Amino acid sequence: MRVPFIKMHGLGNDFVVLDARSEALPPIGPATVAALADRRTGIGCDQLILLEPAENADFRMRIFNADGGEVEACGNASRAVALLHGAPARVETAGGLIAVEPTGRGARIDMGTPRFEWNEQPLAYAMDTLAMPVGWDGLEGPTAVNVGNPHVVFFVPDAEAVPLDRIGPEIETDPLFPERVNVNVAQVTGPASIQLRVWERGAGLTRACGTGACATTVAAIRRGLIAGRSATVHLPGGPLEIEWNDDNRVLMTGPAAESFRGTFDWGDFA
Numbered sequence: 712m713r714v715p716f717i718k719m720h721g722l723g724n725d726f727v728v729l730d731a732r733s734e735a736l737p738p739i740g741p742a743t744v745a746a747l748a749d750r751r752t753g754i755g756c757d758q759l760i761l762l763e764p765a766e767n768a769d770f771r772m773r774i775f776n777a778d779g780g781e782v783e784a785c786g787n788a789s790r791a792v793a794l795l796h797g798a799p800a801r802v803e804t805a806g807g808l809i810a811v812e813p814t815g816r817g818a819r820i821d822m823g824t825p826r827f828e829w830n831e832q833p834l835a836y837a838m839d840t841l842a843m844p845v846g847w848d849g850l851e852g853p854t855a856v857n858v859g860n861p862h863v864v865f866f867v868p869d870a871e872a873v874p875l876d877r878i879g880p881e882i883e884t885d886p887l888f889p890e891r892v893n894v895n896v897a898q899v900t901g902p903a904s905i906q907l908r909v910w911e912r913g914a915g916l917t918r919a920c921g922t923g924a925c926a927t928t929v930a931a932i933r934r935g936l937i938a939g940r941s942a943t944v945h946l947p948g949g950p951l952e953i954e955w956n957d958d959n960r961v962l963m964t965g966p967a968a969e970s971f972r973g974t975f976d977w978g979d980f981a
Contacts, residue, residue: 712737712976712977712978713974713975713976713977714729714736714974714975714976714977715729715730715972715973715974716728716729716754716972716973716974716975717730717795717969717972718754718756718969718970718971718972718973719788719791719794719795719967719968719969719970720787720791720967720968720970721786721787721788721790721791721817721919721921721948721965721966721967721968722787722918722919722946722948722949722951722965722966723917723918723919723947723948723949724757724758724787724788724917724918724919724920724921724948725755725756725757725758725970726756726757726758726759726760726785726787726788726791727747727748727754727755727756727758727759727760728759728760728762728791728792728795729759729760729761729762730762730795731761731762731763732762732763732764732770735763736761736977737977737981739759739761739775740779741775741778741779741780742779742981743779743980743981744759744775744776744777744779745777745778745779746980747759747975747980748775748777748778748779753980754973754975756777757776757777757911757914757917758774758775758776758777758782758785758788758914759774759775759777760772760773760774760775760785760788760791760792761773761774761775762792765802765803767803767808768800768801768802768803768808769796769800769801769802770796770800770802770803771802771803771804772788772789772792772802772803772804773804773805774788774804774805776911776912776913776914777913777914777915778913778914779913780912780913781805782805782860782912782913783804783805783806783807783859783860784804784805784806784807784809784822784858784859784860784922785860785921785922786820786822786920786921786922786923786924786925786951786963787919787920787921787965787967788921789802789804789809789811789818789820789822789921789963790811790817790818790820790921790963790965790966790967791818791967791968791969792811793811793812793813793818793820793967794813794816794817794818794967794968794969795969796811796813797813798813799811799812799813800812804859806823806858806859806860807823807859808823809821809822809823809859814964816966816967816968817964817965817966817967818964818965818967819962819963819964820921820962820963820964821960821961821962822858822859822921822922822925822960822961822962822963823858823859823960823961824959824960824961825856825857825858825925825926825929825955825959825961826856826857826858827840827841827855827856827857827933828840829855831857832855832857832861832888832892833861833888833889833890834855834887834888834889835886835887835888835889836887840854840855840856841854841933841934842854842934843855843863845887847878847881847882847885848878848881850865850867850873850878850882850896851865852865853865854866854930854933854934855892856926856929856930857926858922858925858926858929858961859922860893860912860922861888861890861891861892861893862892862893862894862895862922862923862926862927863882863888863892863893863894863895864895864897864926864927864930864931865894865895865896865897866897866898866899866930866931866934866936867896867897867898868898869898870896870897870898870906870907870908871906871908873896873908875894875896875908875909875910875916876910876915876916878894879894879910879915879916880910880915882894882910883910883912891912891913892912893909893910893911893912893920893922893923893926894909894910895907895908895909895910895920895923895926895927896908896909897927897930897931899931899936899937900945901937902937902938902939903937903938903939903941903942903943904937904942904943904945905927905928905931905937905942905943905944905945906944906945907920907923907924907927907944907945907946908946908947909923909946911923918946918947918948919946919947919948919949919951920946921951921963921965923946924944924946924951924953924963925953925961925963927944928941928942928944928953928954928955928961929955929961932955940954940955940956940957941953941954941955949965949966950965951963951964951965952964952965
């Protein structure tokens with residue numbers, strides 16, 4: 712069975728997109744996802760995106776990290792899918808309903824409302840999520856924000872100096888986070904400017920993380936670290952524009968691109 716795919720990326724955070732909206736695919740499991748995501752023996756990607764029909768939205772977007780685990784949200788993938796769809800749409804995700812709108816070379820995404828309660832992250836036990844009384848190897852007092860998926864944000868003097876490749880997996884899998892967590896290290900560089908690096912659960916260091924940029928901007932606003940309610944977030948792959956508007960919605964604007972298309976034999980990866 713030959714299956715078509717579209718390879719896309721948002722600021723270098725790359726995806727294999729499988730479009731099953733008009734023709735169903737066989738059930739996809741973690742082993743198949745991980746095999747397709749392998750950069751040596753598969754197609755290679757940070758996340759695999761599966762598009763399916765939906766009853767209460769224009770379509771459904773399922774998101775799988777490179778390790779095969781299914782997650783709730785992905786901002787960069789949302790922009791890529793908006794570009795692929797080519798028109799405004801309401802999209803069902805495991806993290807809730809989002810609205811996407813293509814804008815030339817990219818898209819504007821309404822990511823919904825952020826969540827702050829400890830059990831909405833979730834955490835293993837109750838604590839203040841604005842300045843959590845926890846730390847790991849010099850990283851202390853993060854803010855927890857769920858923007859469809861869970862993030863902790865550490866504000867640091869120098870984001871590049873943090874050994875995120877070493878400490879990221881330790882924090883991601885800490886028992887404090889029963890569903891694991893995305894780890895952000897952020898440096899405020901101006902009244903509306905943030906430098907950000909992200910360790911994504913199940914994917915590792917990526918060149919960009921849309922939900923991480925959203926969570927970090929919200930955290931910076933809540934802690935009074937930036938002026939106003941918007942920021943340009945500079946990631947290794949490039950900038951994203953984030954706004955937390957007066958209606959409590961988080962809006963993300965940024966580029967996305969199609970890299971190439973192809974087909975693969977499903978049996979080679981099942």
